[in-house]
Every structure is written in structure tokens, then in C-alpha cells.
Amino acid sequence: MSANDVVVKVNNLKKWFPLKRGIKDILARKPRKYVRAVDGVSFEIKKGEIFSLAGESGCGKTTTGRTILRLIEPTDGEIYFLGKRVDTMERDEIRGFLRKKAQMIFQDPYESLSPRMSIEDIIAEPLEVHGLISSKKEKREIVSKYLEEVGLTPPEEFVFRYPHELSGGQRQRVAIARALVLEPEFIVADEPVSMLDMSIRASILNLMLDLRDKRGISYLFITHDLAVAKYISDKLAIMYLGKIVEMGDAVEVIDNPLHPYTKALIAAIPVPDPRHKIGEIPIKGEVPSAIDVPKGCRFHPRCPYKFEPCDKEEPPLVEVEPGHFVACHLYARR
Amino acid sequence: MRLRETLSDFWNEFKTKKVGLVGVLLLTLTVVVAVMAPVIAPMDLKRWKDPTYWENNPKSVPPVWVPYLFGKTPVPQIVISDFDVKARKLGGFPLIVATKEFNYTYDDFPNQVRIYFNLSHGGAGAFLQVTLYRPDGQSVTIFTDTIYPSTGNETYGGWFEKNVDCNREKKVRIAVATWLQKNGLNVTADDVIVPVALFSDMKSLKQGNPKTLKGVYKIEFKSATQGKKLELERLEFLMSATAYGLLGTDDVGRDLFKGLVWGTPIALMIGVLTSVISVVVGLFYGVTSGYIGGFTDEVMMRVVDILMAMPKLPILLMLAIVYKPTVFTIVFLLAIFGWMGISRVSRSMALQLRELAFVEAARSIGASRWRIIGVHIVPNIVPYTVAALALGIPDAILTEASLSFLGLGDPSLPTWGSILHDAEQGGALGSGMWWWFIPPGLAIAIVSMAFVFIGYAIDEIVNPRLRRR
Numbered sequence: 001m002s003a004n005d006v007v008v009k010v011n012n013l014k015k016w017f018p019l020k021r022g023i024k025d026i027l028a029r030k031p032r033k034y035v036r037a038v039d040g041v042s043f044e045i046k047k048g049e050i051f052s053l054a055g056e057s058g059c060g061k062t063t064t065g066r067t068i069l070r071l072i073e074p075t076d077g078e079i080y081f082l083g084k085r086v087d088t089m090e091r092d093e094i095r096g097f098l099r100k101k102a103q104m105i106f107q108d109p110y111e112s113l114s115p116r117m118s119i120e121d122i123i124a125e126p127l128e129v130h131g132l133i134s135s136k137k138e139k140r141e142i143v144s145k146y147l148e149e150v151g152l153t154p155p156e157e158f159v160f161r162y163p164h165e166l167s168g169g170q171r172q173r174v175a176i177a178r179a180l181v182l183e184p185e186f187i188v189a190d191e192p193v194s195m196l197d198m199s200i201r202a203s204i205l206n207l208m209l210d211l212r213d214k215r216g217i218s219y220l221f222i223t224h225d226l227a228v229a230k231y232i233s234d235k236l237a238i239m240y241l242g243k244i245v246e247m248g249d250a251v252e253v254i255d256n257p258l259h260p261y262t263k264a265l266i267a268a269i270p271v272p273d274p275r276h277k278i279g280e281i282p283i284k285g286e287v288p289s290a291i292d293v294p295k296g297c298r299f300h301p302r303c304p305y306k307f308e309p310c311d312k313e314e315p316p317l318v319e320v321e322p323g324h325f326v327a328c329h330l331y332a333r334r
Numbered sequence: 335m336r337l338r339e340t341l342s343d344f345w346n347e348f349k350t351k352k353v354g355l356v357g358v359l360l361l362t363l364t365v366v367v368a369v370m371a372p373v374i375a376p377m378d379l380k381r382w383k384d385p386t387y388w389e390n391n392p393k394s395v396p397p398v399w400v401p402y403l404f405g406k407t408p409v410p411q412i413v414i415s416d417f418d419v420k421a422r423k424l425g426g427f428p429l430i431v432a433t434k435e436f437n438y439t440y441d442d443f444p445n446q447v448r449i450y451f452n453l454s455h456g457g458a459g460a461f462l463q464v465t466l467y468r469p470d471g472q473s474v475t476i477f478t479d480t481i482y483p484s485t486g487n488e489t490y491g492g493w494f495e496k497n498v499d500c501n502r503e504k505k506v507r508i509a510v511a512t513w514l515q516k517n518g519l520n521v522t523a524d525d526v527i528v529p530v531a532l533f534s535d536m537k538s539l540k541q542g543n544p545k546t547l548k549g550v551y552k553i554e555f556k557s558a559t560q561g562k563k564l565e566l567e568r569l570e571f572l573m574s575a576t577a578y579g580l581l582g583t584d585d586v587g588r589d590l591f592k593g594l595v596w597g598t599p600i601a602l603m604i605g606v607l608t609s610v611i612s613v614v615v616g617l618f619y620g621v622t623s624g625y626i627g628g629f630t631d632e633v634m635m636r637v638v639d640i641l642m643a644m645p646k647l648p649i650l651l652m653l654a655i656v657y658k659p660t661v662f663t664i665v666f667l668l669a670i671f672g673w674m675g676i677s678r679v680s681r682s683m684a685l686q687l688r689e690l691a692f693v694e695a696a697r698s699i700g701a702s703r704w705r706i707i708g709v710h711i712v713p714n715i716v717p718y719t720v721a722a723l724a725l726g727i728p729d730a731i732l733t734e735a736s737l738s739f740l741g742l743g744d745p746s747l748p749t750w751g752s753i754l755h756d757a758e759q760g761g762a763l764g765s766g767m768w769w770w771f772i773p774p775g776l777a778i779a780i781v782s783m784a785f786v787f788i789g790y791a792i793d794e795i796v797n798p799r800l801r802r803r
Contacts, residue, residue, distance in 0.1 A: 104698040106691040125699060129702075178699070
């Protein structure tokens, strides 16, 4: 696979949010504290690939997605998009390049559509922002085309409607249409189905898969639901406290988890069978705060397999099996 | 949400608020008055402050309906102009005698007596004399005057025009006082009340309880010249009413009803304009500050704090003294001090809105800062500012009225505040001229109340937390 196939490459990305200091802290010259939302993440996404980031809430997966799109300014690290370096890009270039070629789909379709705009205006907004439509007729044609593409037919029934008149699934389809209208190469989908009913999830996921097949769009798919991740993704990375702890082919990671945290997550997936009881989850306690990250392996306070180097040394992400990376001393030793 | 739906929902809810409906009723009333002003109170608005425009009106008289409350018939405005004019020659020189008889049957004395004449004397000068013949056989020479020959320099020389206010004119007062003294009354020119003296029964006047002398009077105007030509262009004898209009007059004879009616559109204009400017400026300022955030936000909000800490009225007073203001400068000044509250509220709402996904979605498609503010944030805040808009109007009206009351408003227009100012200056309170200060005061209260009621009702709808259970 040539390097040209890489759509997004992220290298040691960090996003630290500074905490507000009180006057007392400033006078006492206490060092500024940071929330280390993303703390050194590296991965790459190839053309037409669906790359999932999974993990508990607060692990930094959403921040990673937003930072790649420069909706949040990165603290450190490198982001390449279609071979261009994005993290240092000026605002004008971001508008002309990144904002056209990369789009985002949000978690809550009730919140991500402006309540005072009609469906037509919402879908056409990206075109208007970039000055790509010249007439009302053209606008209607393009909007209709994309409404059909996302399965909202007949389009004339939807163009004049307002978001509050649509169901959650329909709204998410509108959000997808808005993301498609600029013909992007890459879409960050931030938990696009977590707010939807189970019955609708599959159809939205299938729509996204179809679009990938037809248009070769790459996705960064952010989810906390491993079942969804397994269903949709080619690659899967598990994040914990701002770091990737395990990464590889989605099926491989889920069927053959290596990291203790991944194992625990998979054990916690509910199975729709009343006779099945979720066994005791081997990890204890809560996720530590991202302000005071534990020394060494950040998972060690909760890890059942913790041994000597875990609270001192941070384990590197190593390739344990071909294409299967784990950051854990249990495997680094071998 | 679609606008029409939102509005009809809003109206359905508004209908349930009694206070709001009272407000709407009062507002409708004032708007009708404001719109109908040129019809119900025709006047030359520019000449409101011009005393000559009102000089034929009775001064400081109550409304016409007041005497009826006490069982009296008010004296109407009597203007005698169809004189019987005779031109003669006296020793070769022209002489004019104009006479007219009239019947005076009222229980009350006229408010004032005026003589207006325009005499064409060809530049040679003239002598003139006005005499009132009373039913009791007495006659009073009210006014005599000598017109000196023109120097010949003036182009339009040769005629002489005068409007004699008999209540004030020194010559008249002296003449009337002299006549009264001859009749054995102890009065001086300073304290004679001309209309009372002229039209009273002598006996009752001596008893100090003047009653009118009813009967046929005759007014005579005589003029002679040493030149060749003498013509009377116009002659009027005016006895002004003891009551006038729906709301009486002030001390220069202005019709207070007209002032009150014309004050309505002016007050509404000042209130609405000020409030709209304040709200629009505050909205955009606050949203910009809140959306951009960071250091810009900090600076912009400190500016608001500083402006808020400034005492509004003293500064306005100072500015109004330095720059003689017009209505529009007053609106401008009021707006400068009126937008900060709204800007704070809209800033805090912008802080909430900018975290919402649809704003981030707009950023992710590359929408500019100004587009996001204008298209995505402001429209979502506008409904909440409507109440502030309504509540800002009475505030502006009241502040403008206080400025005008202090004599620092627009000096040319009949604002309610300026009528109150004139009333205060004219001692209306001391002399019991309630028709001068009560109506404008009530008008200010009613219009303010209308907007306050509407504002509260809207506030309850858009901020459901305020709802009373």
C-alpha cells in the first residue's frame, strides 16, 4: 500500500486543556494544571477505511476527532490530511481546504441541526458558505440529489420541513447529507448512532457503509459501543485516558483482545439473553482524573495483572502480532 | 421553527395573560391617538413654542367642560370683525370711524380683551382712539395711540399694524384705572384687571364682588391723519373665552389638548427608537463578545461594566446642557446608556449557544465567525430580547420626560415632559391649573404602563421559569 493511500495521519497528537488558576494559585506560583484529554495519540487512516476510536466517556476520543478537524487547536503533535500538514495551517487555508474536504457528523441529531433553518437551508449551507451555488434552482437540485442519496425520499417532501418535524433517524440522515454535500474525502462521525433507537441504528450504519463503498470516503468513527465498532469498522483503536492502549483490525481486537482494559470492556458488553449473566468485571474503581494522570501505565491502578514495572514505566505501543498493537508490559516483556 | 407557527403559538399563549391584554389595549389606544394626531389636533407642529401662534387663544383657562360641572356657561371666544366703517373728511383731512354694537349676556368675564388693527396711513402718520360704550351710559377710552410719520426710507412704509393685549398693555391699564378712579374706585394701573373692569356692573365692582353688566355694548375705533390717505385694512375686537378646548390652555394660550395628542407620537417614537437601537446594539455586542470569547470577551465586558457604572442622568444632563439637543440626539444619548443590560444577557446566551452542536457543525463546514453569529446565534436569542425591547420603551420615555421636565429636552417639540416643565415654570400647581400637569403626567404613566404590562407578559412566555403558578 503506497503512502498516497493514507488520508489522515496523526503523530503523537496531544490536547491539553489548561485549568483556570485562581489568584491565590498564581501568587503561590503553583504550576498551571492541565486536563490531558489527548496525550500522545498516533494512527493513520487509509482511503476508504473506517477507523474506530472506542473507549469510555472522557477518554479523549471525541477530542481527538475534533482536534484532527481543527475545531479544537492541538497542543502538540502532527496531523496530516491528504499529505498536507494541518496542525499548523492558517485559518484561510483551513477554510479553503480542510473545511471542504473533511466533514463531521455529530452525536445528537436533535442538537446538531439549527432549529430555525429548513432542511433545504441546512443541507445547502456548506455550499453557500463556500460560494458554490449560484441559483435557487441549482440549490434545490443539489439538495434533492443528496436527500435521495441519504434515503429521504421523495425529497420535495423534506426540503421545506424543519428539524423538529423529523424523527431522530431522519435528522441524522439530514446531518449526513450536509456532510456529503461538499464531496468530502474524510468524515469524522462522533457517535452518530448512540442517540438513536436500536431499530434505526443499523440503517444509519448501513448508509454510512454504502457511502464508503460508493464514494470511497474514509471515516473516523468515534463510539463507546464495541458492538457497533465491530460491525462497522475496519480498524479499531481502544483509548484509555488520552492514549491508545490497543489498536488493530476490528475483528481481531474484539475477538482476540490482548490489553486487560480491552478484555474488561468486551466482558461488559451486554448480551440480549436473559440467561446470560455478565460475569464479574475484572477491573475495579473509576477512571482516574485526566488532570492527575497515574504514573507509569495509566491503567495500572485498576489493572488485575499489575506487576513490578507498571507503576513506574509507561508501556510503549508495540506490534505484538502483525497489525495488532498493544501498550501493555505483559506483552512488551516477550 | 417556522415563523408563522411560532407567532400563532405565541399569540395563543399571550391571550391567556390578562396583564398583557390590558397592555395591548392601552397600547392600541395610544397608537390610534398617535396616528390620528394630525386629524384630531391639527396644528403647525413647528410653531408649538411660538407664542404669536397662540396669541388669540385665552390664557390659562380650564377645559370647556369644566364650567358646566359647576353649572356655569363658559364665555365663548367672541371675535368682532364686521365693523361698520365710515370714512369722512374733517377739515380736509381723512377721518375713519368704525363702530359695532354687540350684546354681552354672560355671567362671566372674558379671559382677555384684544384689539387688532392694520391701518394704512400713507406714511403721514395718524392718531387713533378706541372707545367702549357701556350699557350703563359710561364710556371708556381704552386705547389711544399716535403713529409718527414714516421717514420715507422704508419700502413698505405707510401702514401700521398692532395687536393690543389689553390685559397687559400699559396704556390700556392706565386708561382703565383712571376711569375707575373717576368712578370712585381706589385702584392703580398695576392691579387693574382690564376685562373685569370693562364688563362689570359698577356697583358690584365697588362692593368687591364684580358681576357682569349685561346689555348692548358698542366698540368704536376712530382714526385721523394729517396726510391724504387713511384706510382701515383690518380691525378686530376680541374677547377671549373663559374655557377652551378639551383640556384648556396654558399661560401662553397653547391648546393643551393639541400638545397632549402630539406628545403621543413623539413619546412613542422616542421610546421605540431608543429601545430598538439599544436592543440591536446590545444583542450584537453581547453575542460577539460571548462567541469570540477569551481576551476580546474580557475587554468588551469591562467596557460594559464601565458604562454601567456611569451615572446615566447626570451625564445626560451635562451633555444636554452643552449640546442643545434635538429629539434624535436625545434618542442617541439614551441608546448609548441603554444597551448594556441586553448585551450581558445575550452574551451569556451566546456562551451557551456556542457550545451547541449546530454551532460547531457550522464551524466544521467552514462558516465564518460573522455568519455563525448572524445566522446561527442571533436568531436564537431574538425571541428573548423581545421582552427587553418592550420594557426598554417606558424606560426611554421616562428618561426623556425627566430631561424635558428639567428643561433639557428638544426645545421645539410638544413633549409631555416639556409641558410638565412649562407647568412647573408657570406655577400651575400653585394656581390650581390641574389641566396643565395632570393629563401629560397621566399620559406618561399610561404609555409606560402599556409597555411594562406587555413586557411582563412576554417575559413570562419566553422565560417560563418566571411563570406564576
